[in-house]
Amino acid sequence: MTQTISLQDLTPEQRQQLLQEAKNEEKTAKEKRANDLKALDELATESVPASMQKLIEASKILEQAKGEVFNNFMELLKMKANTIGIKTNQQSHTITAGKQSIKLGYRVTDGYGDNAAYGIAMIHKFLESLGSDAATKKIMNVVFRLLQRNGNGDLDSKKVIQLKQIADRDFPDTDFSRGVEIIQEEYKPKLSRWFIEAYQTDGTGIERNIPLSITSVDLPKDIDLTFLLPTD
Known part of the structure; x- marks a missing residue:
């Protein structure tokens, strides 16, 4: 059972000692917080540049792949236009071979003139x-x-x-x-971006898309980030 001590029962020296201990604990806590924040800054300084370089490299790889894929289909699309025609408002084209399909085109966003x-x-x-x-x-x-x-x-x-x-x-x-x-x-749609989507049918007959953005790509299975999730 915890015994409660009244300040009235302490001598002035004991009160002064308790006050000093409290100040020392507060000082220690502040120093720990300062050190923890400094450690966080150091970790960020260490982690951000390397991670940023990795993302820049991934972005360049995706950019290069995007250009190569569009170049690969340039002749096919020109032949398609000459053979069967392409509607002027057709924004995408899907090319399929066996169980694999690639869809490429452009997206537009709405826009209107001043009038x-x-x-x-x-x-x-x-x-x-x-x-x-x-x-x-x-x-x-x-x-x-x-x-x-x-x-x-x-x-x-x-x-x-x-x-x-x-x-x-x-x-x-x-x-x-x-x-x-x-x-x-006054409708004046604006070109938003050129896009590529890829799909392939798996062994069960389900068509699955190939993730082409870093948001869509799954994390490796050995990375566990559940500690960042809500506990409730």
């Missing part, structure tokens, strides 16, 4: 002229959500198509529909 703002303003003005009854407010809320811009400040082309459907169904030949037409005319 799209006039179309948006026209839609807003039209909706404000409808009144403020419950049904109108419901439509306005839907339309305003569809007109929200993404993190890059652009409209979502899929949502603009939904706007067009609403305009054609509920507000044909109005400033609403004309505003949507202005927005659609």
